[in-house]
Amino acid sequence: VEEARLGSARTTTGGPPAFMGCPVVLLLLWVVLRHTAATSGETYAAALNLSNVSWPEVDVDCALEVDWARRRVVAGGLVVFGAKEGAPPMPPLRPRLCSTSGGDSEVAVLTIATDVAYLREWESFTWNKMCYCARHGHRFMLFLGTVSPEAPSPLCPTHRASQHWIKSVAIHAALLLLETTTAAGVLVMDADAIFSRGTFAHPRLVECYRDAASPAALAFAGVEHYQVFVNAAVLFVRRSEWTEALLAAWWYHRCGEKDQLILWHALFSLWKVDGAPIDYDGVALLDYVSRDKRATNMTYRVARRSVVFDMAKRAFPANFHPGTAPSGRATLKETGILRFPHFALLPLTPLRGTHCGTLPPFRGVLHDHKNVENKMGRHDAKKNVENNKARTSFIAHTKHKPSFDCCLFPSSSSSSSSRRRGGEVGDNATAVAAKKGADDDDDDEEKNFDHREEEGSDHSSSSSR
Secondary structure, eight states, X not given: OHHHHTTOOOOSTTSOOOOTTOOHHHHHHHHHHHHHHHHHHHHHHHHTTOTTOOOOOOEEEEEEEEETTTTEEEETTEEEEOOSSOOOOOOOOOOEEEEOSOOXXXXXXXXXXXXXXXXXXXXXXXXXXXXXXXXXXXXXXEXXXXXXXXXXXXXXXXXXXXXXXXXXXHHHHHHHHHXXXXXXXXXXXXXXXXXXXXXXXXXXXXXXXXXXXXXXXXEEEEOOTTOOSOOTTEEEEEOXXXXXXXXXXXXXXXXXXXXXXXXXXXXXXXXXXXXXOOOOOSSGGGGGOOOOTTSTTSSHHHIIIIIHHHHHHHHOGGGBOSSOOTTSOOOBOSSSOEEETTEEEEOSSOEEEETTEEEOOSEEEEOOHHHHHHHHOHHHHHHHHHHHHHTOOSEEEESSOOSOOSOOOOSOOOOEEOOEETTEESSSHHHHHHHHHHHHHHHHHHTTOOTTOOTTOOOOOOOOO
16 A cells, blocks of 8 residues: 555556556555455354364366266266166265366356265256256266264264265365366255256356346355245355355254254354344254154254244344244245345246346246145145246256256267367267257247246246156
């Protein structure tokens, strides 16, 4: 600042901008902002006691090779799909993050599994994601491996954690790997999440949702129709010091079987540091890790259904319906983007007024009709299914095996990594056929799905085909 005042400000990389005749106050402001950005990560670490967080080693030097013709996938020498024999019994797998090469999108897509045997149960779901990524230039990332069941946080009463906690490790490793690429964010999808069929015709939808959430949202998810506060089954995360702190708190305080509870704990803890008027002592939610139904009011289920919502509603009343539902619970609003410090929940309804036009709901859930009927009765079940169809989402969270992946696999083709060049997957004839087959499907879907609808029109399409 003194050099700038004397007129000798340098223009080297990383130095202050050389404003000709700029008042000293602007340069002082620039220094303050630089200092704030540099120390915010340290602030979170100090406030949440995260300075000593230790992450497991993850092998990121792992290529994901896809042979589209033979429907074969190899992850760092390990045959994931396409093996003639079944998956052999395996010891706990050292964590590895494998990735397809290339991809010009600013967003990568990540899916996670503990082992090959588990992932093969979701093979068609995984092909759905890989084909979507290849078609639209997203880098596809696959995390495989297990972590120690030990829970080191002194706040964890059981000192044990399930393998659900590989998610925080996988996201952390993915964001570190993306620092060497043009991608600045990752869309995390559980094994049982798929891209809806109609979305294959529309490129850059992930970026559309990211932009709609605004730069202030460093992470976002979709509002749950069954009113889980934040469900990490489908989660978008940007690289930032805030998300680094979120992941660190989520990992360090791991405890019990369900990782969602500690995700809410981490969010509440960070929001309090951010200055939100949230009444959270940084400990309370860890008392609810038990899933023992005999512990009547101190279980994960109680926290999920009432405790978390009550805390969030007191701090962010504008994001909730006034009063309570017939069940007595607080409920999130289902329309409009719900904004929290550095975080957003996207609505269950079409998202209008974005620079991409009208977008379908970010995520939805497809139920098994019989299960819904058994729980709700035939009339209500039919109405529920119709409502789901009327608001078909970009991503569906479902146990239904998809009957499509929008890729064709003719018998003649050579192996290639999944790369998008000029709209094709790799360099072989399979890519052309795959794209042509998907384009034929798109013609059928175009009339049912358009993320550039006229304002005010209703979105009505179905991914149940």
